[in-house]
Every structure is written in structure tokens, then in C-alpha cells.
Amino acid sequence: MSQGYLVFVEQRNGQLRKASVEALSEAKRRAQSGESVTAFLVGSGVKALAAEVAKYEPTSILVADGEQFASYSTEAFTAAAAEAVKKSDPRYVFAAHTAMAKDFIPRVAARLDAPCIADVMALQQEGSNLLPVRPMYSGKCWGVYEIDAPLSFITLRPNVFAVNQSSGSAGAVEDLTVAADKVSAKVVAVHASEGAKVELSEAAIIVAGGRGIKGPENWPVLQSLCDALGAALGASRAVVDAGWIDHQFQVGQTGKTVSPQLYFACGISGAIQHLAGMSSSKVIVAINKDPDAPIFKFANYGIVGDVLEIVPKLTTEVRKLHEHN
Amino acid sequence: MKIAVCVKAVPDTETKIAIAADKKNIDYTGVRFITSPYDEFAIEEALKQKEKHGGDTTVIALGGAECTDVLRDSLARGIDSAVHLNDADFANLDTLSTAKVLAAAIKDGGYDLVFCGHQGAGGDNSQVPSMLAELLGCAQTTMVLKLEVEGTTFKAEREIEGAHESVEGSLPAVISCQKGLNEPRYPGIKGVMAARRKEIAVKDATALGVKGTVGAANVKVRIKEMMLPPDRPQGRKIEGDVDSQVKELVSLLHSEAHVL
Numbered sequence: 001m002s003q004g005y006l007v008f009v010e011q012r013n014g015q016l017r018k019a020s021v022e023a024l025s026e027a028k029r030r031a032q033s034g035e036s037v038t039a040f041l042v043g044s045g046v047k048a049l050a051a052e053v054a055k056y057e058p059t060s061i062l063v064a065d066g067e068q069f070a071s072y073s074t075e076a077f078t079a080a081a082a083e084a085v086k087k088s089d090p091r092y093v094f095a096a097h098t099a100m101a102k103d104f105i106p107r108v109a110a111r112l113d114a115p116c117i118a119d120v121m122a123l124q125q126e127g128s129n130l131l132p133v134r135p136m137y138s139g140k141c142w143g144v145y146e147i148d149a150p151l152s153f154i155t156l157r158p159n160v161f162a163v164n165q166s167s168g169s170a171g172a173v174e175d176l177t178v179a180a181d182k183v184s185a186k187v188v189a190v191h192a193s194e195g196a197k198v199e200l201s202e203a204a205i206i207v208a209g210g211r212g213i214k215g216p217e218n219w220p221v222l223q224s225l226c227d228a229l230g231a232a233l234g235a236s237r238a239v240v241d242a243g244w245i246d247h248q249f250q251v252g253q254t255g256k257t258v259s260p261q262l263y264f265a266c267g268i269s270g271a272i273q274h275l276a277g278m279s280s281s282k283v284i285v286a287i288n289k290d291p292d293a294p295i296f297k298f299a300n301y302g303i304v305g306d307v308l309e310i311v312p313k314l315t316t317e318v319r320k321l322h323e324h325n
Numbered sequence: 326m327k328i329a330v331c332v333k334a335v336p337d338t339e340t341k342i343a344i345a346a347d348k349k350n351i352d353y354t355g356v357r358f359i360t361s362p363y364d365e366f367a368i369e370e371a372l373k374q375k376e377k378h379g380g381d382t383t384v385i386a387l388g389g390a391e392c393t394d395v396l397r398d399s400l401a402r403g404i405d406s407a408v409h410l411n412d413a414d415f416a417n418l419d420t421l422s423t424a425k426v427l428a429a430a431i432k433d434g435g436y437d438l439v440f441c442g443h444q445g446a447g448g449d450n451s452q453v454p455s456m457l458a459e460l461l462g463c464a465q466t467t468m469v470l471k472l473e474v475e476g477t478t479f480k481a482e483r484e485i486e487g488a489h490e491s492v493e494g495s496l497p498a499v500i501s502c503q504k505g506l507n508e509p510r511y512p513g514i515k516g517v518m519a520a521r522r523k524e525i526a527v528k529d530a531t532a533l534g535v536k537g538t539v540g541a542a543n544v545k546v547r548i549k550e551m552m553l554p555p556d557r558p559q560g561r562k563i564e565g566d567v568d569s570q571v572k573e574l575v576s577l578l579h580s581e582a583h584v585l
Contacts, residue, residue: 074465074466098485099468099483099485099486100485103455104455106420106451106454106459107455116456117546118449119451131549135554136448136551137446140341141342142553143551144550147545148545148546148547185465186493187492190485191490193489248484253446257449261584279554279557282582284557297557299560300558300560300561303570305567310567310570313567314571317572318575321575
């Protein structure tokens, strides 16, 4: 009978994704005695990364290492994952909810006629059954899900599940042989985006700007605060639609849903679509010159005033704090 | 070129969501349905590809009566024909069942391209396009920001974290569309009038050959309970002159909230 967990551990350019380590850590916490946690790596020349994965103490590690995985293709990764499921026979397959997993995990689920639950932000446990909890309507409400299947796929929202601190070593590292499959589309090049220094969906701190920054020439004001905090830059839909910044920075419905530890809403009034995308942030700071802006109802701390006057002073104050600690 | 577009009727994104009494769904009282925002990019891309390569476009929606206006909206923008997949068995389907019904409607149509929004507003699952491609046994590219079709091949750019990927593939293909791919057109009066006169083909589970394979008995994922997120704690406004406000904020974030 199917038991235990298979965790897809994503790597990019030879680096494990932090969100994948979170998923692996959560599987370890969920596994009951006797249940195995198998980690699963795919790529070309990735076998050396198994030692890195082993630190998080999976029961064993499957490695699909081959030329056909050097650049991403949905079909090659689907074939590898389907093989890993066949080999480890898990009850649950975990992956981080990333662009890659969003692309191929549902395809694996369809191939194996298994259900998939995406962007999970909490797991309830009922006996040995997991009940995933996930945001719907961009976070305006939550749903608790019941699964009725021997095998299911669950993708976990980045930045929500803690990383286990451990330095143990895993059991066996095993090569996974994947039969060559038809590949009708594949990645031929990857271009790093301009501007994005810290990835929005994985950032611990986000500084987001809206109309209140007055114009695109003022992004450097927010970027300086980002640099001081190690934060990612975000934006409201209004300024994306106005052409002040690229869509990849948009937070909210039709943009990214984020859950950072700290979110600065700078000159953002707080339209319902924006609130939906960031209201699960742990701490929200609102800076807005309109004292009646809806964002203040969601903020832990608010300052009524001009973003362009306040943010530079805030940057200086944050730098001072870091110098003293 | 034969092009299909899958669209979903979803509650207007302005809607304040309330939970229904049985806690298994949202309260649809007074909710206005719209075309899911990402599907607008899919409709536009279908129209653009047809303008470039010729051929015909079909819009497909799965759901109840709320789909009619949404299908008419696609027709008003210039889509040639509309198909409504409607059956009592199609209520509350999980993502895989949804993909199965769509695949049944698409598989024998000889489509070169199938466009979808990359995620339906509401369920926010982002799964159906990939599942559909698998069930159709064809290429897929998701979160697409740029697309060029040439003969039987395509080049696409897709969004990933902090980067764009260039993808090359062969048709047929399922393409899921991300904001930035194009600027959706609005329907004109003439289009709206013409759309009113067009017939919408309705297909049920029997016509699609999925009777008994999808429906309540075959759903593997159910919502046990829906809830509103917990209220945010009562916030406070920091008063004083700008210098003292900023000092106090940083001190609170450091010593009280422990996030700095």
C-alpha cells in the first residue's frame, strides 16, 4: 500500500530552492513512524547536490541525472516524476509552489489520475490523513480540503513552512533511470529579468509602491529601502497598468499573492484586489497621505504622510539599526 | 488554423466574498459573474493569432447559467463560435475532472492551439491547462508572456521567478496566458449586437462521452469547510513629526514585532 512522502526538490543553476527545502522539512515533520520521506532531484550533473539534500534527513534520495534534464521541459520532468512515484509508491507528493512545479506537477497528476492541491498554506492532520488548507479568491477566503485518493500531489506556498535545522545524513542515494519520452516543447534559453534583485514570492520583507510614489522616476527611493532591508520590490496594479513598472512586480489579484514577515505598503490605498494578495503578511506597515485609505484597516502600523518624505528617512533609520546590531 | 479558448465565469474581482451557510462554498447571492481576468488574455491571443494566420476560433466554458453572458462576451470580442459544457454532473468538479470534461470537448476538434488563462480567479488552482495538455497528449507552455507561431512550431516566453524562459515547441499546444502577453480589446456595440444573435452550442456529459466518469461519485478532492481569514489585529497610527514617527516605527518593528 502507498505510504509516506515523495518530495520534489527543485534546483536552479546547482542551487537548491529554499521553498523546496521548506517542503522537504514539512514532509519530515508530517511523516509518522515507519513512513518514509523520499527526496527527488532532477537535472544534469545534479548528483553532487544529493549531499546538500541529505542535510534535511530524507529516508532516501532519488536522482534523475541526465542530459535531457539540462534545460527544463515539461514532458521530460513529468516522465521523471512519474517514474519516481512508481519507484517510491508514496501517498503524498510534495513540491514547492513555484513556476516550475505549477507547470509540470499537475501534468504528472493527470498522467497518474491523481488529484492535485495547489498553493497550500497549512496542513491539518486527521489521523494519518492530511487536510490541506489553501487560500481562494486570492486570499479573500480559505478552504480546508479533503482528499479521497491513495496518491495525491500537494504544492506548498513558499515562505510559510519552516526549514528544519539539521545536519544529519540520509539513507541511500539511488539513480533513477527514466525512459526517453517524446518532448514536444522545451526551454532553449533563460534570461534573468532586469531589476528584480530578490524574488517577490519568496521574500521575507517586501516594500511595495503605488500611486503615492507620484511617478516611475521615484522607484529608486523604494529600492534604497529594499537594499537596506534585503527586501523585494513590489507594486500595486494601478502603477503596473499605468506602465510605471513591469507586471512581474505586481502584488494582488492578477499579480502575485505573497506572505512575507513584513510588508510595507507605500502610497497604496488598498483596493480589495491588492489586499487579497498581501493580507496574510505577518506585519503590515502602511504609509499613505490619505488618513481614510482602506489599507490602514489592515496595517499593524500606519503613518499618515508623504511617502517620498518618509521613506528616505526610514531607509536611514533602518541602516542605523543594522549598524548597531 | 483552428484555435480553442477555454474561459471560466468567475465572481467579479471587486466582490466582497461571504461564506455560504453550509460552509462548502461562497455565498453567490448578488454576485456578478465576469470572464476570469487571465482568460481575457487568452481570448485576445486567439483573436490575434487568427488575424495573423487565418482559421477559426471557438470559445468553451464549463459551468451553469453564469457561463452564457461570459460566452457572449467572447463572441462580442470576435470569437467565431461558442460551446457551453453544462450538466448537473459538472457541479463542484475538482481540477482533474474539469480537465477531463474540457479534453473531451477539445480532443476531436482538430485544434492547433488551445488557449487558457494561467489561473482561474477564485479557485486559483493553476492546474487545468497542464492537465488538459496531458490528457490531449500535446505540448504545453504555461505563464506565457510572448508567443510566435510559425507553421507547425511555436516560440514562447514564459515567466519564472526573477527570469523569463524561452520555449520552443511544436503544435498542437496548450498555452496558458499571463498578464503582459497582450492588451485585451473591449467588445464594440456592433460585436455585442452580433453576439446576441449567435447560437451557443450546449453539450452535456452524455454528448461529451463522460457520463459516469466525472461527477460527484468521481471527485477526489472536496472542500470540507470554507472560512474567512482571521481578522487582522487592530493597528495603530503613529503620530508626531516625521522624524519621530520614523524612529518610533523602526523601534516598534524591531522590539515589539520582532521583524527587523
